[in-house]
Amino acid sequence: MMSRAVRLRRLLTASLTAGMFLFTASAGAAQSGITVTVQDNYQADYGVTIPFTRSPRTTDYTFSLYEGGSAAGTPAVSAKVEMTAAQEDVYLPLAYDITGPQSYTLKIEARPLADRIGTDMAAAREFPFTTKPTCGCAAGTAGAFYRGNGSAADPFYVGSQQQLAHVGAHNGGQFKQARDVDLAGNPWTSLSSDGIVYDGGGHRIKNLKTDGGVGDAGLWVLLSNSTVKNLAIVGGEVRGSIIGGLAGKASSSTVQGCYTDVSMVSNVDNVYGHAISGGLIGASYGTVVEDCYALGKQSVTTAPYANYQGGIIGYTQNDSAISRCYFAGILSAGNARYLGGTLGVQDRRFGFSGDRIGSCYWLVGTAYGIGTYMPPTGALGDPFNSGTQGLGAAQLASASSFSSWNFENVWRMDSGAGRPVLRVFDNPKDS
Ligand SMILES: [Zn+2]
Numbered sequence: 280m281m282s283r284a285v286r287l288r289r290l291l292t293a294s295l296t297a298g299m300f301l302f303t304a305s306a307g308a309a310q311s312g313i314t315v316t317v318q319d320n321y322q323a324d325y326g327v328t329i330p331f332t333r334s335p336r337t338t339d340y341t342f343s344l345y346e347g348g349s350a351a352g353t354p355a356v357s358a359k360v361e362m363t364a365a366q367e368d369v370y371l372p373l374a375y376d377i378t379g380p381q382s383y384t385l386k387i388e389a390r391p392l393a394d395r396i397g398t399d400m401a402a403a404r405e406f407p408f409t410t411k412p413t414c415g416c417a418a419g420t421a422g423a424f425y426r427g428n429g430s431a432a433d434p435f436y437v438g439s440q441q442q443l444a445h446v447g448a449h450n451g452g453q454f455k456q457a458r459d460v461d462l463a464g465n466p467w468t469s470l471s472s473d474g475i476v477y478d479g480g481g482h483r484i485k486n487l488k489t490d491g492g493v494g495d496a497g498l499w500v501l502l503s504n505s506t507v508k509n510l511a512i513v514g515g516e517v518r519g520s521i522i523g524g525l526a527g528k529a530s531s532s533t534v535q536g537c538y539t540d541v542s543m544v545s546n547v548d549n550v551y552g553h554a555i556s557g558g559l560i561g562a563s564y565g566t567v568v569e570d571c572y573a574l575g576k577q578s579v580t581t582a583p584y585a586n587y588q589g590g591i592i593g594y595t596q597n598d599s600a601i602s603r604c605y606f607a608g609i610l611s612a613g614n615a616r617y618l619g620g621t622l623g624v625q626d627r628r629f630g631f632s633g634d635r636i637g638s639c640y641w642l643v644g645t646a647y648g649i650g651t652y653m654p655p656t657g658a659l660g661d662p663f664n665s666g667t668q669g670l671g672a673a674q675l676a677s678a679s680s681f682s683s684w685n686f687e688n689v690w691r692m693d694s695g696a697g698r699p700v701l702r703v704f705d706n707p708k709d710s
Pocket of ligand 1: 412414415416420422423424445448449
C-alpha cells in the first residue's frame with residue numbers, strides 16, 4: 280500500500296515574521312530540547328534569536344542566513360538545528376552591521392526523519408527581514424543602536440559618529456564602544472548625559488572639534504551620575520568657557536582608565552569671568568578620576584579675571600578625587616598661580632572633607648606647579664600640600680616613580696614614549 284508523501288509544510292508558526300526576530304548579544308540561558316550546530320569557523324558574539332515552532336513530523340532542520348533579499352549565493356551563517364522541543368528560540372550568531380539597518384533572508388529547510396523518508400518530503404521556506412534598532416527608537420532614527428538593549432549585560436554598541444551622538448538620547452543606558460570613531464570634518468555638539476555607563480573598550484575618539492563659545496564644551500558638556508572608562512580622546516580642539524577633553528563639567532561621576540590628547544582653548548564666560556580647562560574635566564563636582572592621563576596643550580584666548588587650568592581637572596568642589604593620574608602636556612594661561620599639573624583650583628568652600636588627591640604626577644616643564652586651593656574662608660592662593668608631585672623626564676620614564684600604581688594590569692611603562700600608558704589601549708577588540 281503506497282501512502283502519498285507529505286511535504287513538511289508546517290515548518291513554522293504564523294508568528295514567525297520579521298518583527299519577531301530579536302537581535303541579541305548571546306543565546307542567553309541554556310536551552311533544552313534543541314541543539315544548534317553552526318557551520319565551521321563562524322564566530323560572532325551577537326546574533327539573531329528566532330522563536331520557532333517545529334513540525335510534529337520532524338526534528339531535523341537547517342537554518343541559513345543570507346545577506347540581501349533572497350536566499351542566493353553562499354549563506355553568511357548556516358546551522359543544523361536538531362529540535363525535540365515543540366517550541367524554542369533558535370539563536371544564530373550573526374555579525375550584522377551594528378551601525379545601521381541591514382537586510383537578510385532566513386531560509387529554513389526541513390528534512391524528513393530517516394524512518395519517514397518516502398512518507399514525508401523535504402521542504403523549505405524563506406523569510407526576508409531587515410535588522411531593526413534595539414534601543415526602542417523607530418527604524419530610520421539617526422544613530423539608533425542595532426546591538427544591545429542598554430543593560431549592563433547587553434550594552435548598546437557604539438560604532439559610528441551618529442551613534443556616539445545618539446548616546447545623548449538614552450540617559451540611564453549602558454554603552455560599549457565597538458571601534459575607533461573618527462569625528463574629522465564634522466563639528467561635534469557636546470553631549471549631556473545622566474546616569475550612564477560608557478565603556479570605550481580601549482578605543483579612541485579621534486579629531487574631536489567642538490566650540491562651546493561662552494558656554495562649556497567637551498565630548499560631554501555635562502556628565503552627571505555616570506561612569507566613563509577605557510576611552511581615549513585623541514586629536515582635535517575643544518573651545519569654550521569651562522572645557523575638558525572628556526567633559527566640561529562632571530557631577531557625581533567616575534572616570535577610569537581614560538586619556539586625552541587634544542588642544543584646548545578656553546575663553547572667559549559672560550557670567551563669572553572665568554575660563555576653566557582640564558585635560559579630562561574642566562570643573563568637577565564630587566567626581567572621581569582614577570588611572571588616567573592627559574597630554575595636549577591648554578591655552579586661553581584672553582587673559583581673564585581668573586583662569587583655572589589643571590592637567591587632569593581645572594577646578595573641583597564637593598569632595599572630588601584624583602588618584603593615579605599624570606599630565607605630560609602644557610598649560611599656558613597667564614596666571615601661573617591657578618595652574619596645577621594635576622588640578623588647578625580646589626575649592627574647599629563646598630562639602631570639602633579632606634584632600635582626596637593621591638599618587639598623581641606631572642611632567643615638570645612650563646611655569647606651573649601644584650595648583651591652588653580655595654579655603655572655606657580667606658583668599659585663593661595657597662598651594663596643595665600633598666598627593667601630587669612634579670617629575671622630570673627621566674623620572675616620568677621610570678615605573679619606580681609612581682607610588683601605588685598597578686603596572687601589572689592597568690599600566691605599562693612605554694620606553695619609546697618615556698611615560699606610562701594604559702594597557703587597555705594596547706589591543707582593543709573591534710566588533
Ligand atoms: Zn535610540
